Amino acid sequence: MEIDIMTIIVGGLLAIGLFFFLAGAIGIIRFPDFYSRLHPAGMIDSMGLLLSMSGLALFTLFDGGLCLASVLNSLKIALIVVFVYITSPTATHAIIDAGMRAGLKPWTKKRNPQSK
Amino acid sequence: MKITGLVTVIICGALLIFYAMDFPDFGDGTSPASTYLSPYFIEHTIEDANVPNIVTTVLADYRGYDTMYETTVVFTAGLACFFLLRRKESQNPPARFYRHTPTGITLRIEEGGKLPAEGSKVFMRIDSLWAPDSLIIKNTCRLVIAFIQLFALYVVAHGHHSPGGGFQGGVLLGSSIILFAISNDLRRSIKRFNEKTSAILGALGVLLYAGTGFLCLLLGAHFLNYKALAPIFRSTAAMARSHGILCVEIGVAFAVMAVMIWIYYNLSSAGKHDEGL
Numbered sequence: 001m002e003i004d005i006m007t008i009i010v011g012g013l014l015a016i017g018l019f020f021f022l023a024g025a026i027g028i029i030r031f032p033d034f035y036s037r038l039h040p041a042g043m044i045d046s047m048g049l050l051l052s053m054s055g056l057a058l059f060t061l062f063d064g065g066l067c068l069a070s071v072l073n074s075l076k077i078a079l080i081v082v083f084v085y086i087t088s089p090t091a092t093h094a095i096i097d098a099g100m101r102a103g104l105k106p107w108t109k110k111r112n113p114q115s116k
Numbered sequence: 117m118k119i120t121g122l123v124t125v126i127i128c129g130a131l132l133i134f135y136a137m138d139f140p141d142f143g144d145g146t147s148p149a150s151t152y153l154s155p156y157f158i159e160h161t162i163e164d165a166n167v168p169n170i171v172t173t174v175l176a177d178y179r180g181y182d183t184m185y186e187t188t189v190v191f192t193a194g195l196a197c198f199f200l201l202r203r204k205e206s207q208n209p210p211a212r213f214y215r216h217t218p219t220g221i222t223l224r225i226e227e228g229g230k231l232p233a234e235g236s237k238v239f240m241r242i243d244s245l246w247a248p249d250s251l252i253i254k255n256t257c258r259l260v261i262a263f264i265q266l267f268a269l270y271v272v273a274h275g276h277h278s279p280g281g282g283f284q285g286g287v288l289l290g291s292s293i294i295l296f297a298i299s300n301d302l303r304r305s306i307k308r309f310n311e312k313t314s315a316i317l318g319a320l321g322v323l324l325y326a327g328t329g330f331l332c333l334l335l336g337a338h339f340l341n342y343k344a345l346a347p348i349f350r351s352t353a354a355m356a357r358s359h360g361i362l363c364v365e366i367g368v369a370f371a372v373m374a375v376m377i378w379i380y381y382n383l384s385s386a387g388k389h390d391e392g393l
Contacts, residue, residue, distance in 0.1 A: 083263070090256040097250065 010059045024048060033107030034099055038092050045088035045091030053081045128337040136238040165357035167276045175281065176361040180340035183364070184325050187282075187371045191318050194375035198315075201387035214239040243301055257299035272369045276358060282368025286321075289369065290376030302385055311389065314378040321371025328363045340364075 020043060027040025057074040064070030105111070157174055167173045175183050184197035214232055217240055225231060265288075272285030275305030276307065281317045299303035329340035337344030343362025345355040381389055 038186060083260070086256060090253055094250070094253050 006058070006062050010055045010062075013051050013055030013058070017048050017050070017055060020044065020051065032112070034104055035096060035106050038095060042088065042092050044045035046083055049084055050081055055076050134156060138206050154212065157237060164354060166352075166354040166356050167361060168277065169276055171279075172275050172281055172365075173357075176364045177340075177342065177357055180329065180364065183368070184322075184329065184340070187322050187325050187368050190375050191322050194314075194318050194378045197379045197382045198338075201382040202389075212243065213242045213244050215242050240391050241303065253299050257295050261292045261296055264288055264295070268292065268335045272365055273362070275365050276361065282365035283372055284370035285365075286372025287376060288374040290380075293373075293377050294380045297380065297384070300323075301393055302381065302389065306381065306389060309377060310383060311378065314374040314381070317374035318371050318378065321367045321369070321374065324367030324370060328367070 024040040024044035027043070028037050031037045032038065057077040060070050060077065061074045064073070125348045140149070144150070157178060159172055160235070161167060161170045161173045165173045165177055167177075192207060210227055212225050212231065214225065215221070217238055218221060223239070232241075268285045268288035270285075271280035272282060275281030275285070293305065293309050296308070328342070328345075331348075332341045332344040333339050335344035335347070340360075342357040344356075345360050346353050346356035349356050385391060
């Protein structure tokens, strides 16, 4: 099995992207409160999605050969990233706004000394 | 009344469970469905209806009756929500809230106070519970709604070739309007897509479905046998079935979209259609 440069690039991008997904998933469970949990949730959408989707776009572009169909497929994958980049920060903004308006105080070490 | 309902539900549930025991086992290779129905669908879809997506053909053609009543059930759900929840908007709500747009100041006007003019550009009525004036959310939703609707039309029209069809496309169309209602407010959404429109569109969707079936009946074939529509579409029998499926899917999309919006209006404002979410 030969390993060419594209396999390394695509595999590397996917691996780093999946690392961000994993870190985000752990972060959602481990962070102490509502607001800080949104940070790893946003990280999944931004870094994880960007890296893994660009890996997939490169893969479709070079696996199918440089023809119209594979370029279109890659563009569609790029569009996923564009739309998530538009909507995901807005959703995070709206959720935090809702939390603040509902009166949820952010977690601080001083206020919760007993929690880890 | 509650006891009557409970007894009815228990009897219906018991009957359902009792007769469900006669069904063939899950994944049973000798059941009628897998001995001759599924092979027939898989082998004959292309020559019968010229549709690559077998699921769409089974849903809208081979089992057209089933889907027609599913659409009717969706419409009935909308009607049920309407009859259960809809109330007249209270003429004099206790207090109304307005935002003075240039300054961002919120006004609370007690009952009997002088209200700003209805179409005022300066004062904007806001909900009493929840009134963020979030430019970010409004503009993002404005940007995204157009794409959602475009994609919904694609899903409806492309059901022949890919996953999708009337139900999914209708839900996407409905959710775009609901997104508008969430990002702005209910009153503005109702101004653009009011209750009457949603009721009429819901009924129209069911009518479009049943009407397609009835047209086949008029042309001398069985109900929902789209082959009979071939002279209307000026095509072969197989293509006529394909076009018939599209007509039916559009009907489903209308019904699902309208009912989604209608249920949302009734649920979010507790039937008063004045403010909510």
